[in-house]
Amino acid sequence: xxxxxxxxxLGAAGLFCFLSILAGHRLFRWCxxxxxxxxEHLLYCxxxxxxxxxxxxxxxxxxxxxxxxxxxxxxxxxxxxxxxxPLVYRRLALLVRRILSxxxxxxxxxxxxxxxxxxxxxxxxxPLTGSDxxxxxxxAPSQVLxxxxxxxxxxxxxxxxxxxxxxxxxxxxxxxxxxxMGLLYLPGLLAATGAACLARRWVSREWALLAALAFLLNPxxxxxxxxxxxxDLWMAFFAVAxxxxxxxxxxxxxxxxxxxxxxxxxxxxxxxxxxxIFAAAILLAFAWESRSLKRSAVFLSGAxxxxxxxxxxxxxxxxxxxxxxxxxxxxxxxxxxxxxxxMLASTGASGQRSIAHLWRFPFFAAVDRANPGFWELxxxxxxxxxxxFLALIPRTAYWRVxxxxxxxxxxxxxxxxxxxxxxxxxxPIALAAAFAGxxxxxxxxxxxxxxxxxxxxxxFLLFSAGALAVYARPAVAAAVGLTSREDYLQQRAPxxxxxxxxxRILAGKENEGNALVFFRHVxxxxxxxxxxxTEDSWAVDPTRLAxxxxxxxxFRQNRIRWVVRSxxxxxxxxEPLEQLERNGELTPIARxxxxxxxxxxxxxIRKTLTAIICQVND
Amino acid sequence: xxxxxxxxxxxxxxxxxxxxMFRRIKLLELLACLWIIGAQTWYYAQFAELFRSVLxxxxxxxxx
Numbered sequence: 001x002x003x004x005x006x007x008x009x010l011g012a013a014g015l016f017c018f019l020s021i022l023a024g025h026r027l028f029r030w031c032x033x034x035x036x037x038x039x040e041h042l043l044y045c046x047x048x049x050x051x052x053x054x055x056x057x058x059x060x061x062x063x064x065x066x067x068x069x070x071x072x073x074x075x076x077x078x079x080x081x082x083x084x085x086p087l088v089y090r091r092l093a094l095l096v097r098r099i100l101s102x103x104x105x106x107x108x109x110x111x112x113x114x115x116x117x118x119x120x121x122x123x124x125x126x127p128l129t130g131s132d133x134x135x136x137x138x139x140a141p142s143q144v145l146x147x148x149x150x151x152x153x154x155x156x157x158x159x160x161x162x163x164x165x166x167x168x169x170x171x172x173x174x175x176x177x178x179x180x181m182g183l184l185y186l187p188g189l190l191a192a193t194g195a196a197c198l199a200r201r202w203v204s205r206e207w208a209l210l211a212a213l214a215f216l217l218n219p220x221x222x223x224x225x226x227x228x229x230x231x232d233l234w235m236a237f238f239a240v241a242x243x244x245x246x247x248x249x250x251x252x253x254x255x256x257x258x259x260x261x262x263x264x265x266x267x268x269x270x271x272x273x274x275x276x277i278f279a280a281a282i283l284l285a286f287a288w289e290s291r292s293l294k295r296s297a298v299f300l301s302g303a304x305x306x307x308x309x310x311x312x313x314x315x316x317x318x319x320x321x322x323x324x325x326x327x328x329x330x331x332x333x334x335x336x337x338x339x340x341x342x343m344l345a346s347t348g349a350s351g352q353r354s355i356a357h358l359w360r361f362p363f364f365a366a367v368d369r370a371n372p373g374f375w376e377l378x379x380x381x382x383x384x385x386x387x388x389f390l391a392l393i394p395r396t397a398y399w400r401v402x403x404x405x406x407x408x409x410x411x412x413x414x415x416x417x418x419x420x421x422x423x424x425x426x427x428p429i430a431l432a433a434a435f436a437g438x439x440x441x442x443x444x445x446x447x448x449x450x451x452x453x454x455x456x457x458x459x460f461l462l463f464s465a466g467a468l469a470v471y472a473r474p475a476v477a478a479a480v481g482l483t484s485r486e487d488y489l490q491q492r493a494p495x496x497x498x499x500x501x502x503x504r505i506l507a508g509k510e511n512e513g514n515a516l517v518f519f520r521h522v523x524x525x526x527x528x529x530x531x532x533x534t535e536d537s538w539a540v541d542p543t544r545l546a547x548x549x550x551x552x553x554x555f556r557q558n559r560i561r562w563v564v565r566s567x568x569x570x571x572x573x574x575e576p577l578e579q580l581e582r583n584g585e586l587t588p589i590a591r592x593x594x595x596x597x598x599x600x601x602x603x604x605i606r607k608t609l610t611a612i613i614c615q616v617n618d
Numbered sequence: 619x620x621x622x623x624x625x626x627x628x629x630x631x632x633x634x635x636x637x638x639m640f641r642r643i644k645l646l647e648l649l650a651c652l653w654i655i656g657a658q659t660w661y662y663a664q665f666a667e668l669f670r671s672v673l674x675x676x677x678x679x680x681x682x
Binding site: 365367369372373374377380383384387388441445446448449452453456604 | 664
């Protein structure tokens with residue numbers, strides 16, 4: 001049964017991709033744009049279709065019409081694209097024929113790519129266990145479904161959700177968490193195809209396929225494509241498609257091309273705040289290639305129409321389009337200093353920057369030595385081979401655009417966040433370029449150089465394949481039904497045991513009020529809850545909630561009926577809450593010893609703590 | 619004497635030129651090899667502590 005559900009969800013994600021291609025194909029035909037290369041054309045269609053779908057879902061969300069609107073939108077996409085079926089089918093058939101007529105080496109590489117994609121796709125269908133996803137990527141859309149479209153100041157990170165999260169919302173509206181995960185797996189597949197298309201501009205098909213395989217086996221990519229539950233790979237796909245499209249800007253002077261490039265850049269900016277950096281790099285590359293202010297203005301218009309919506313939402317709700325990062329200047333009276341400092345630290349925005357560290361970002365070699373993690377392990381390819389690409393590959397439009405966007409995006413991330421994993425959107429571009437550099441050394445170098453290139457590539461790919469197998473094995477077992485959903489979540493999902501305990505105790509009391517919880521991973525809570533950890537809750541400001549009276553008023557305003565501590569309250573608010581307990585205004589009604597992870601989940605160290613549910617007495 | 623092409627009309631000691639080019643290519647290749655080895659070593663060294671902390675318990679478990 002689990003296997004059937006897994007395959008059905010993957011099939012549904014594939015169908016969504018196909019509908020997006022059909023809709024995009026129709027739009028490109030209206031604009032009289034045809035790019036000749038079938039694979040690239042289909043990629044542009046998918047990108048355009050998805051970006052416009054996201055923008056449409058935003059309006060459905062704002063109008064409170066998600067449950068009716070999303071199925072209708074999908075049907076409308078199918079109807080609009082039905083006339084494109086023969087043309088799209090012809091392009092797909094040509095693509096398949098080209099793959100089947102390849103050399104033995106190409107077929108082997110293609111089979112390896114398919115095997116990796118299948119393994120990652122199945123792993124992606126396991127129940128959600130990603131830490132950030134359980135805190136907000138999935139939890140925030142889930143709250144929208146339950147409580148409607150409203151600002152949630154209890155989870156500050158909910159303001160960071162962008163248009164990529166509307167695809168998660170789409171999956172949840174259609175009743176399937178697996179489909180939501182499938183819609184986050186899809187961009188990995190598309191970005192890998194984009195990387196191969198870009199690499200093909202410089203190297204043979206074998207090398208291009210190798211670049212795609214290296215992208216899919218990259219540890220950060222296989223984490224994001226399978227279990228992470230985050231939409232960042234959509235930015236990677238839009239970015240590589242934008243490179244391919246922008247490189248045509250000098251030869252094709254049509255405003256439609258400028259608008260299409262802008263829409264892709266807008267799609268990136270609309271996914272996440274850091275997307276603005278990549279969108280700016282794409283604008284720079286477009287302006288450089290087109291040498292036209294007028295077409296750059298068209299580009300900008302397309303970008304705004306496609307990707308401004310999360311910023312407009314945040315501006316209307318808070319007065320700060322990039323809430324909470326500009327609140328210090330735009331709404332200083334409403335700043336929660338502790339939550340802001342915590343947010344700046346967790347996103348790396350408050351980190352130190354130096355030239356000696358900055359140059360490493362475009363080469364994916366910036367590692368935080370004090371706290372290194374696998375989320376920084378992008379492999380050595382970009383560091384080793386990207387400089388060789390810069391030196392050895394002819395400076396065509398593709399070279400220029402790839403270099404501007406990779407360097408611009410990488411340096412921008414280094415300057416603003418200091419976390420190399422946020423540079424993921426330019427990874428397929430950097431890898432395509434890196435493999436072009438490796439191919440050039442192989443073609444021009446002697447036996448030793450060729451051997452070193454082969455060892456470098458084979459070494460990291462073998463390591464990555466092994467790491468993928470070890471990392472994703474439990475998820476695959478859960479997705480195909482070898483491990484039950486319950487066992488998998490007990491073993492892998494942080495804070496699952498405490499969520500289950502709260503659900504059990506408060507079941508049937510949903511109408512009495514909300515539960516205030518302080519544990520981070522709230523996705524599996526089935527009762528109405530408010531997140532109150534001072535580190536990431538704008539609403540719980542220790543400076544304003546310093547007395548029992550303030551808390552009494554806070555409970556009343558937010559209909560808080562229960563407070564769950566596990567085992568302590570956050571230290572900044574311990575004093576007034578413990579005073580309420582001593583006064584008998586907070587009475588423990590249930591307690592249970594639960595296990596959760598200590599430190600990094602990958603280390604598998606668990607600890608037992610006591611969760612206590614207190615009732616608020618009027 | 620070259621009779622055609624960009625070097626037409628100019629006199630070159632071709633064996634010497636080839637040797638010079640060969641040496642230059644060898645030098646470039648040597649630089650490329652050193653870069654590939656050096657950059658990788660530096661890259662992996664940054665993760666040495668992380669690999670140790672993750673692999674050690676796994677290997678210890680396998681040993682038992």
